[in-house]
Amino acid sequence: MTKQSQLPDTETAVNPYPPVRIVNDSFAPSLPSTRIGEHGPVTDATIGVLFMAYGGPESLDEMPGYLADIRSGRPTYAEVLEEISGNYEAIGGKSPLPEFTRAQIEATMTQLQTTGGDYRAYAGMRHWSPWIEDAVRDMLDDGIQRAVAIVLAPHYSKLSVEKYQKKIKAALEMYHGQIEFVFVNEYHTEPGYITAMADRVRMGIAEFPEDQRGSVHTVLSAHSLPVRVIREGDPYADQLLESARLIAQQAGLRDDQWSWSYQSEGRSPEPWLGPQLEDWLPQLKEERGIDKVVSIAIGFVSDHVEILFDIDIEAQKVAREIGMKLVRPPALNTDPLFIGTLASVIHTKAQEL
Numbered sequence: 526m527t528k529q530s531q532l533p534d535t536e537t538a539v540n541p542y543p544p545v546r547i548v549n550d551s552f553a554p555s556l557p558s559t560r561i562g563e564h565g566p567v568t569d570a571t572i573g574v575l576f577m578a579y580g581g582p583e584s585l586d587e588m589p590g591y592l593a594d595i596r597s598g599r600p601t602y603a604e605v606l607e608e609i610s611g612n613y614e615a616i617g618g619k620s621p622l623p624e625f626t627r628a629q630i631e632a633t634m635t636q637l638q639t640t641g642g643d644y645r646a647y648a649g650m651r652h653w654s655p656w657i658e659d660a661v662r663d664m665l666d667d668g669i670q671r672a673v674a675i676v677l678a679p680h681y682s683k684l685s686v687e688k689y690q691k692k693i694k695a696a697l698e699m700y701h702g703q704i705e706f707v708f709v710n711e712y713h714t715e716p717g718y719i720t721a722m723a724d725r726v727r728m729g730i731a732e733f734p735e736d737q738r739g740s741v742h743t744v745l746s747a748h749s750l751p752v753r754v755i756r757e758g759d760p761y762a763d764q765l766l767e768s769a770r771l772i773a774q775q776a777g778l779r780d781d782q783w784s785w786s787y788q789s790e791g792r793s794p795e796p797w798l799g800p801q802l803e804d805w806l807p808q809l810k811e812e813r814g815i816d817k818v819v820s821i822a823i824g825f826v827s828d829h830v831e832i833l834f835d836i837d838i839e840a841q842k843v844a845r846e847i848g849m850k851l852v853r854p855p856a857l858n859t860d861p862l863f864i865g866t867l868a869s870v871i872h873t874k875a876q877e878l
């Protein structure tokens with residue numbers, strides 16, 4: 526999300542609302558249960574796989590609760606609620622993230638079944654239902670003793686992956702349960718992920734007429750974080766650049782044919798990592814005369830609001846205003862190379878159990 530509303534003190538807080546899902550008769554959530562796919566009897570050989578994702582509201586009614594959780598109970602102001610709800614309205618009134626998450630888990634489990642391992646899938650969201658805590662409770666109820674935990678985000682940060690992992694540990698304490706977990710921390714240099722992203726670059730360039738392709742510039746981006754976090758030693762920014770260089774190399778881009786930017790800066794007043802995509806595009810145009818761009822968000826593995834709104838609507842608007850053609854190929858979603866990567870890192874990690 527962008528920093529449209531830096532907040533004056535005078536605004537009115539509209540919550541804390543409790544972060545609970547509002548359910549009505551016609552509501553069918555994409556992830557109605559933490560258990561995904563076949564769930565027969567658990568044996569000593571069974572390995573649980575806990576897939577974790579950010580979570581997203583599936584109706585605008587859920588927005589106050591969702592934001593209350595993201596903001597860790599700090600009040601959400603009316604202007605912020607209105608602005609973020611407006612962003613979701615612009616992309617269809619709901620987050621597509623839970624649906625993509627389910628599809629990614631189902632596809633990964635199909636791949637994992639070919640390894641001969643007895644894997645059982647669970648879904649747990651960090652900021653919305655079904656919660657990571659629900660998944661851990663269901664795993665304990667099912668008698669799971671050993672498990673792999675993976676976040677549907679390839680880069681490690683103490684503000685992302687570590688927080689998901691801490692939720693598992695807190696849930697085990699809360700339920701006085703014991704499961705031996707091994708954690709996939711990152712998979713940002715896995716060849717399948719890199720190749721799948723490089724394919725997206727090629728896909729984007731192919732959208733331009735053949736005689737223009739040599740002058741297309743690719744901007745790789747990821748969610749910004751406060752600069753302070755990186756100064757404290759967080760590996761997130763280094764991992765992103767490592768991925769970006771590998772993707773550009775794999776896509777056959779020269780150094781002048783690609784660049785890096787951050788996106789979706791949060792609202793806190795401290796400095797966030799930049800440049801932000803919507804500032805970087807005009808700079809590319811002014812300083813280097815670039816007017817054809819492919820935009821790829823390499824830190825996200827599915828199409829959700831940070832892409833569908835922040836790039837497809839906001840960055841597109843900036844591009845149009847400066848006479849730039851911006852192409853944004855689809856996110857990885859259920860790309861077989863990416864799904865193969867997930868299955869392979871999970872299976873490799875499971876050997877540690």
Ligand SMILES: C=CC1=C(C)c2cc3[nH]c(cc4nc(cc5[nH]c(cc1n2)c(C)c5CCC(=O)O)C(CCC(=O)O)=C4C)c(C)c3C=C
Pocket residue numbers: 526527579580581595596597609678682684685748749750751790791792793824829830831
């Ligand atoms: C690496 C860090 C982050 C990733 C990846 C990330 C993904 C992500 N975020 C949203 C939606 C929202 N995020 C918001 C705030 C927010 N996000 C991060 C970090 C990552 N998010 C931070 C540090 C913050 C600030 C939190 C705070 O304490 O205020 C918000 C709230 C409003 C806003 O600031 O814009 C939303 C909404 C999605 C959908 C997403 C993708 C999976």
Ligand SMILES: [Fe+2]
Pocket residue numbers: 526789790791831
């Ligand atoms: Fe955001």
Ligand SMILES: [Fe+2]
Pocket residue numbers: none
């Ligand atoms: Fe976020």
